[in-house]
Amino acid sequence: MTHPHYDMATFWAAATAVYLLAGVIKGVVGLGLPTVSMALLALWMSPVQAAALLIVPSLVTNVWQTGPRATFMPVLRRIGGMQAGVVVGTLGGTLWLGVPEGAWASVALGVALMLYAGWGLTGRKLHVSDAQARWMGPLVGLVTGLVTAVTGVFAVPAVPYLQALGFERDSLIQAMGISFTTSTVVLAIGLAGSGDYPMSALGGSIAMLVPAIGGMVLGTWLRQRLSVAVFRRCFLGGLALLGLYMVVRALA
Template sequence: MQTTLSFDAAHLMLLSAVTAIFLLAGFVKGVVGLGLPTVAVGLLGLFMPPVQAAALLIVPSLVTNVWQLLAGGRFVWLLRRLWLMLIGIVVGTLLGTRWISGDNSGQATAALGAALIVYAILGLAAVKFSVPASTEKWLSPVIGLATGLVTAATAVFVIPAVPYLQALHLEKDELIQALGLSFTVSTIAMAAGLAQGGALQMTDAAVSLMALVPALGGMFIGQWLRGKISAVLFRRCFFVGLLLLGLHLTSHFWL
């Protein structure tokens, strides 16, 4: 009887932690337009394997990114421009999904930390890149493939896709919609890879569906707060937090 109570308490604590994490992750996405998978998987990775964290991410990430994708009116134009990158994302994710399962979970956690560190440094340094139109045709699939491999290894979609999309000098609304398109494809490819490898369990799918509610709630709050605070200050705090979290995750691999 005592074991049963302990088991129930452990699951209640886990569900509470998942709820709080997705509320925070949705809030960040609502304010800055991205960061839900980065924050969610980064924090979940502190107390569960990356493969399980990736499974819990599927439903909240898919719904919020489809929402973001459909919010603009440039979907067809973006699809025509970015289709090579999107194919690369699918191929890279399906090829690399095995990296976040089995005996590689420790390496995947370290890779997640490294991705967070790189992303945070780029954000804090306000690094800006420029991609000439003449190079898009060959660079887009390379960026997509690299993003897919990073997604498979870490369940984080941002490196190097986000800096690349920013380097295309899209208009603000086009960039937000392009991010939604890229993240949606990454989420679907990751879900397919996890299912193919047997890592997507019904229990994780149920918890992922439950996590949608706090993620959407956090997104609503973040969107409301977006106009109340300085976006520059919030982004700076956001990237500092990601840097510290990345250093913490990588330290477990080396110590």
């Protein structure tokens, strides 16, 4: 990280706070760790640096979310085509567009956050049949992969699509865990392949695992004690404002 030495304590304290908050949100609503961490970290570091820090916390917390093993294969079979699309889209996107860097990447991330928050706040329910999923899954995966390559965020349009498949709540959480794990692994491969994942970032990424897991544990505890619907609306509203700020700042 190219920051003056005397700023490093503040830098890591702020990053730790971001991952604690992102972990709490994931613990309460089942998603949001990559989205929140990318959005907040990109306020003071480049999107590619933020994506490099994201890899280990995202991978571990999402692998945790892929259980239980008994239902893993049935869920994977339903979203297998989508996962293939994610792989092609993310790797193709990093080769074609490069990794998230510069003002245009901040604009793309801001727009992705606003679209995701806007969809979530409208509360629209979509439905995709198994027949439609056969062709729609790979297409949604491809677009999600391209968005991941440009912004480091895996949720658009993956989450609305997974919700439209009609999974029960536990299976939906598992499906998101599988999809986010695929995105994390392939993004790491894309970053490494482009030479933008220095080994020096690995130690910081591992360190961010502690506040992320601590936040998840706290968020799981909070979920039993507050209105998830109200929390989710506040979370999405905050994301929309943050996305708007990032676009305006990058274009100013």
